[in-house]
Amino acid sequence: MKDIGQRHTGVSLREAVPYVRLFKGKTFIVKVGGALLTDDAATREVLAQIDALMHLGIRVVLVHGGGAQASTLSRALGSEPRFVGGRRITDAPALAAAVATLNGEANTTLLAACRALGIAAVGLSGVDSALVRARRRPPVLVEGETVDYGHVGDVVAVDPGVLDRLLAGGTLPVVSPLAADDEGNVLNCNADGVAAALAVAMGAAKLVLLTDVAGLLERPDDPRSLVSYIDVAGLARLRGRGVLAGGMAPKAAAIETALAGGVARAHLVSWHTPDGLLAELFTNEGSGTLVVPELGTLSPAEKTAEAAAQTAEAPVT
Ligand code: ADP
Ligand code: MG
Numbered sequence: 001m002k003d004i005g006q007r008h009t010g011v012s013l014r015e016a017v018p019y020v021r022l023f024k025g026k027t028f029i030v031k032v033g034g035a036l037l038t039d040d041a042a043t044r045e046v047l048a049q050i051d052a053l054m055h056l057g058i059r060v061v062l063v064h065g066g067g068a069q070a071s072t073l074s075r076a077l078g079s080e081p082r083f084v085g086g087r088r089i090t091d092a093p094a095l096a097a098a099v100a101t102l103n104g105e106a107n108t109t110l111l112a113a114c115r116a117l118g119i120a121a122v123g124l125s126g127v128d129s130a131l132v133r134a135r136r137r138p139p140v141l142v143e144g145e146t147v148d149y150g151h152v153g154d155v156v157a158v159d160p161g162v163l164d165r166l167l168a169g170g171t172l173p174v175v176s177p178l179a180a181d182d183e184g185n186v187l188n189c190n191a192d193g194v195a196a197a198l199a200v201a202m203g204a205a206k207l208v209l210l211t212d213v214a215g216l217l218e219r220p221d222d223p224r225s226l227v228s229y230i231d232v233a234g235l236a237r238l239r240g241r242g243v244l245a246g247g248m249a250p251k252a253a254a255i256e257t258a259l260a261g262g263v264a265r266a267h268l269v270s271w272h273t274p275d276g277l278l279a280e281l282f283t284n285e286g287s288g289t290l291v292v293p294e295l296g297t298l299s300p301a302e303k304t305a306e307a308a309a310q311t312a313e314a315p316v317t
Helices: 014-022 034-040 040-055 068-075 092-117 161-168 191-201 232-240 248-260 276-282 300-311
Strands: 027-032 059-064 123-127 132-136 140-142 145-147 151-160 172-176 178-180 186-188 207-211 229-231 263-269 289-292
Touching: 014 276, 027 034, 027 040, 027 191, 034 040, 034 059, 034 068, 034 092, 040 059, 040 248, 040 276, 059 092, 059 161, 059 191, 068 092, 092 123, 092 172, 092 178, 092 186, 132 186, 132 191, 151 178, 151 191, 161 172, 191 207, 191 248, 191 263, 207 248, 207 276, 229 232, 248 263, 248 289, 263 276
Parallel strands: 027 059, 027 207, 059 172, 123 172, 132 178, 207 263, 229 289
Antiparallel strands: 132 151, 140 145, 178 186, 263 289
16 A cells, blocks of 8 residues: 555535635646546546536646556557656657557546536647647766667647636646647647646646645655645655655656746645545645645744644644
């Protein structure tokens, strides 16, 4: 079991009112990992929480990953996915698998679940309407070897006009992280990074990364070592200690990009935790990890409640 982050006992409406007032009309970018989509019940749980946010007047953009599904399809088609330094090599067959799974299976799975819940949603990717412009990543030196990651993109620019139009119509945009360059070459981008770029471009109030662990863990193999809140300097300290490994490395980088670009708050939350998203957003004690630019920017309510929670948990680093 990876996740035991089930600290909260529910969301009190009274406690939530100041947050409801604060969040009305704000934009939140919510990113879900591809693993969520393999769990129908959990997918619906997350979407029901997003539906609640939409009813509270929050402009939500949902971004999804799907790397694991792309690997499964690659294998089914007879080519073993290759990784160097933890990052996928996207050769031509791997790109075809990424297009089929991200823009196809993963995106459609979310849209179908939205249909079942009565959420008006439209699926698109960074390729649509110039939403995400990317540049092919040049070959890089990894462990003394030059590695060409292939059809992998780094985000250069975002034109969120299409998202604004969807949101104005009360629609939930469901965004796959594929992008393209100006020549129309499709590029595979990291979904955490795309979510961060959208958050910056849209002036979002929050970036929320929903993943399969309770949040940022001081010791990745110890679910009780959840960090309730941290700032950018704290993240850098954890990176220096080698704690931001595997899938957490692009998440930490995405959070840093978002906060540096003016997004006030980033959150890491488990999609396993019942109502974990709502608890993180609408209660003082939260459910996952809150990341702020500087700890000094925490509001008194955030500090008091977090301090109380922290005495029973791992110390803030
Ligand atoms: P997603 O599909 O949500 O992007 P990833 O697997 O890419 O999920 O990233 C989440 C994973 O990062 C966790 O399951 C965990 O194994 C790993 N991880 C590495 N270091 C940490 C850490 N310090 N805290 C939490 N998770 C970590
Ligand atoms: Mg990931």
